[in-house]
Amino acid sequence: MQKIAQFMKVSEENFINSIREDFPEYNESDIRDMYESLRLPKRATKGSAGYDFFAPFSFSLPPGSTIKIPTGIRAKMEEDWVLQLFPRSGLGFKFRLQLNNTVGIIDSDYFNSDNEGHIFAKITNDSNEGKTIDIAAGTGFLQGIFLPYGITVDDEADGIRNGGFGSTTGK
Numbered sequence: 001m002q003k004i005a006q007f008m009k010v011s012e013e014n015f016i017n018s019i020r021e022d023f024p025e026y027n028e029s030d031i032r033d034m035y036e037s038l039r040l041p042k043r044a045t046k047g048s049a050g051y052d053f054f055a056p057f058s059f060s061l062p063p064g065s066t067i068k069i070p071t072g073i074r075a076k077m078e079e080d081w082v083l084q085l086f087p088r089s090g091l092g093f094k095f096r097l098q099l100n101n102t103v104g105i106i107d108s109d110y111f112n113s114d115n116e117g118h119i120f121a122k123i124t125n126d127s128n129e130g131k132t133i134d135i136a137a138g139t140g141f142l143q144g145i146f147l148p149y150g151i152t153v154d155d156e157a158d159g160i161r162n163g164g165f166g167s168t169t170g171k
Helices: 012-022 028-037 089-095 108-112
Strands: 005-009 051-054 059-061 066-070 073-077 081-087 097-099 104-107 120-125 133-135 140-148
Touching: 012 028, 012 066, 059 066, 059 120, 073 081, 073 108, 081 089, 081 097, 089 097, 104 108, 120 140
Parallel strands: none
Antiparallel strands: 005 073, 051 140, 059 133, 066 120, 081 104, 081 140, 097 120
């Protein structure tokens, strides 16, 4: 198996600022504890394609609700590879948990962007059965799969990324 990537935490400062932005109920001490408890993504079995991402804090998501989770994680990978993110299969099957952008795409050059390549997941409980999702801190809720990709023979892309969502489209 080819080894092409490494997961790391973002800086503590980046994580603190990211949590504060959407979760004012957490104080700095709570956030520092979260940061210390962050687990790097890992595969559950040697045959697993997906690396499980773990919730940095507990949350409850009633039907129709959305939450943006700062994972505290970044991925350094070889060029010509991409990390694709999906909800964990069981959560999608049982609760219709969905990523708001359907599939998260983490490009290899995202690692060097201003936000340190911090991976976020904006998820929605799309349950039509009235089921609330309860995720405990440290529980896997997302999975990432590394895949190689190709480019066209006449490709001339020479832009340099600086940012996250929508940063490569010229907005």
